[in-house]
Structure formats: C-alpha cells, structure tokens
Amino acid sequence: MHIDLVDQDRYATAGPPHEQFAWLRAHDPVHWHEGEPGFWAVTRHEDVVHVSRHSDLFSSSRRLALFNEMPEEQRALQRLMMLNQDPPDHTRRRSLVNRGFTPRTIGALEQHIRDICDDLLDKCSTEADFVTEVAAPLPLYVICELLGAPVTDRDKLFSWSNRMIGAQDPDYADTPEEGAAAAAEVYAYANQLAAQRRANPRDDIVTKLIQPDDSGETLDENEFDLFVLLLVVAGNETTRNAASGGMLALFDHPDQWNRLVADPTLARTAADEIVRWVSPVNLFRRTSTADQMLGDRQIKEDDKVVVFYSSANRDTAVFPDAETFDIGRDPNPHIGFGGGGAHFCLGNHLAKLELRILFEQLARRYPRLTQTGEARRLRSNFINGIKELPVKLA
Numbered sequence: 001m002h003i004d005l006v007d008q009d010r011y012a013t014a015g016p017p018h019e020q021f022a023w024l025r026a027h028d029p030v031h032w033h034e035g036e037p038g039f040w041a042v043t044r045h046e047d048v049v050h051v052s053r054h055s056d057l058f059s060s061s062r063r064l065a066l067f068n069e070m071p072e073e074q075r076a077l078q079r080l081m082m083l084n085q086d087p088p089d090h091t092r093r094r095s096l097v098n099r100g101f102t103p104r105t106i107g108a109l110e111q112h113i114r115d116i117c118d119d120l121l122d123k124c125s126t127e128a129d130f131v132t133e134v135a136a137p138l139p140l141y142v143i144c145e146l147l148g149a150p151v152t153d154r155d156k157l158f159s160w161s162n163r164m165i166g167a168q169d170p171d172y173a174d175t176p177e178e179g180a181a182a183a184a185e186v187y188a189y190a191n192q193l194a195a196q197r198r199a200n201p202r203d204d205i206v207t208k209l210i211q212p213d214d215s216g217e218t219l220d221e222n223e224f225d226l227f228v229l230l231l232v233v234a235g236n237e238t239t240r241n242a243a244s245g246g247m248l249a250l251f252d253h254p255d256q257w258n259r260l261v262a263d264p265t266l267a268r269t270a271a272d273e274i275v276r277w278v279s280p281v282n283l284f285r286r287t288s289t290a291d292q293m294l295g296d297r298q299i300k301e302d303d304k305v306v307v308f309y310s311s312a313n314r315d316t317a318v319f320p321d322a323e324t325f326d327i328g329r330d331p332n333p334h335i336g337f338g339g340g341g342a343h344f345c346l347g348n349h350l351a352k353l354e355l356r357i358l359f360e361q362l363a364r365r366y367p368r369l370t371q372t373g374e375a376r377r378l379r380s381n382f383i384n385g386i387k388e389l390p391v392k393l394a
Helices: 008-014 018-027 045-052 072-078 089-100 103-107 110-123 130-135 137-147 151-165 176-199 205-210 221-252 254-262 264-278 348-365
Strands: 030-033 039-042 127-129 283-288 292-294 297-299 304-308 386-388 390-392
Touching (some): 030 297, 039 045, 110 130, 110 137, 110 348, 127 130, 130 386, 137 151, 137 205, 137 221, 137 348, 151 176, 176 221, 205 221, 221 254, 221 264, 221 386, 254 264, 254 348
Parallel strands (some): 039 304
Antiparallel strands (some): 127 390, 283 304
C-alpha cells in the first residue's frame, strides 16, 4: 500500500487516511515515513500512549511539538509555550495555569454555556452553516468568558485562530507569514488584557494568572502572551471541530441521532465518542532523546517521531467495533485529548462540557435537524477540521 499520512490535499477532500492507518496498525505500526525530514509514524494506541507518557524519552522541546520544521531562533521563542516544553519547565508552567481550570471554575460555567447554546440557536436562521453559526461561536464565547474579554472580541479571536491553524488553507491564509502576523496580534491583545487586569483586577483567569501563586511564582510577559495564544487556538479549535465533526458523524449515522433525540442524556457519552471518532487534533510531533526501541523498531536519538491520534482512536485492540460510531460507548479510553502524561489536554473537562450541553440542546430543540449540502474540510494534516456544514434547523 502507498503510504502518505501528511498529504494536506487528501485531508481537505476526504479527511484522515483511515485505510492507511488500519494497514499500518496491522503490518507496520511504527513506520518509517519518507519526507524532508523522514519520520517515524506511530499509529497504535499502545505506542501512542507510551510516547505520550515518556517525555524524558520523547521530547516536545528539542524540535517542538508541531509537525513542520522551524529554524532554531523561532524554536527558542516557541519553547516558552507549554505545548513545546518538557518537565520540569512544563510542570512549573502547568501548575501556574491550572489555577484557572479548577473543577470549581469549570463547573461554574455550566449554566452560562447552556445559555450561550440557547442564544446561538435562537439566532440561527432556518437554513444555517453549522460551523460559523454554532460550532465556532460556542467556544469563542466561552473563551471570552474565561478571559473576561468582551463578547464583541469573538470575531477577532475567530479570525486569528483561523489564520494560525489554516495557514495551509487558501480560504484562511495565503502564506505562513499571515499565521505569524496573527500570532503577533494575539500577543498584543494578551498584553492589553494583562495591563487592564493589573490596573483593575477581576474574578477571571487573566487576573489569576498575572498574580503570584502561593509560592510567589507567576507567569512573565512572554509566558502569559503564549498562554493566551494557546488558549485562543486549543480552546477554540478542538471544541469547534469536535462539534462540527460530531454533527457530521450524526448525519452520517442517523440511527445514532435518533438515539440522542430519544434520550438527550446520552450526550454525556456522546461527547467522548465524538472526540474519539473525529480526533480533532490528528497528530503531534516528538523527538527521540536517546537510541531506543519502540515496538520492534530501533529509534535513534534526534529522530522525528509523530503520533497519530486519529489512528490510535480506531485501534481494534482497544475499541470493540472501532469503526462503529456508538454514542453510548462506555468505557471509552480514547486519546483525543492526548495519550496521558505531561501534555494531557488541560481543557478536556471544559471541552466535554461544551459538547455535552450543545448536543443535548440540539437534540431537544431540533429533532429533525438535517444536512442540506456537502461539508467542506480544512486543508490541514494537523487539525481534522470542517469549514462549512450547511444544515436546516427543524
């Protein structure tokens, strides 16, 4: 079988290459993938979890966590972001940021999220684009709430996120430089927020993060700016694309939509199954810190190692009937929020809360919701995204 797991045109037209993933899991689960540079493609659930939980052996910092290569001067700045750190630096940063993501903080948002969903659905026209009118605004409203930013800023956040994530998609950014320009605009925005909260502290995540913790530790200016950048992207893109991908999955599996309409409380398990099925983040990169074995392959120090969550989440060794979309699946040990370890998604509880409430409300309010046109996918091998999903609300 011809293997190409990173062809962005393939992702734009058909989504992740699941037939290639299935072949690799069965025949070559740690596969040397040609490229510039070549890399090890890790496709089995067990191996993705192993890589994820051993930051000492598979570094996020040496060559960063994103697939594309960067010159060292760019990597130096990017290492200030949690995504591109290893313990102990990552441990320190995460402990500071955790203050804004306590169960109490997230739990207090439930009614607010329900109100946001109802407000969005109230404003939808009968013929709507599910992505731009529902899936995208929901996490952006929630991010504005977390940051204590005006809801009117959501359009700026939407544009910045699209330009950074969609740098390879001509609908969003013509050149990678546009993505870098968007990141610079986010930094400036973060600086402005921090200055406002230093002058007028409030009960929001920005105020928590710019104040010292119990040990006197705090985020410096660059660290805070990069945290806001990460929140704008990760806090938006994951929920947005899980929601739109989940809606598409329910259209493709009308029996599951009917189950949800009959029992909207299934939205709790549906949220996890949607994340498994969609795998909004397709891949992350690590760099081997030593000569070592992974599966039956000899990995050398500094080799590029890429873990594919879209593949691991369809691994039949872990998921019975893995190719069946089952909103009642329980247990569901998916790794759509990462394979555990240091980089397990900080906002996973928030994302699942947003998805649960959204699909509860959709099932209750629009039991005859239908798809009216083709879904258009994002040209990206990193984010499994949908740009447009025409629907009729009924």
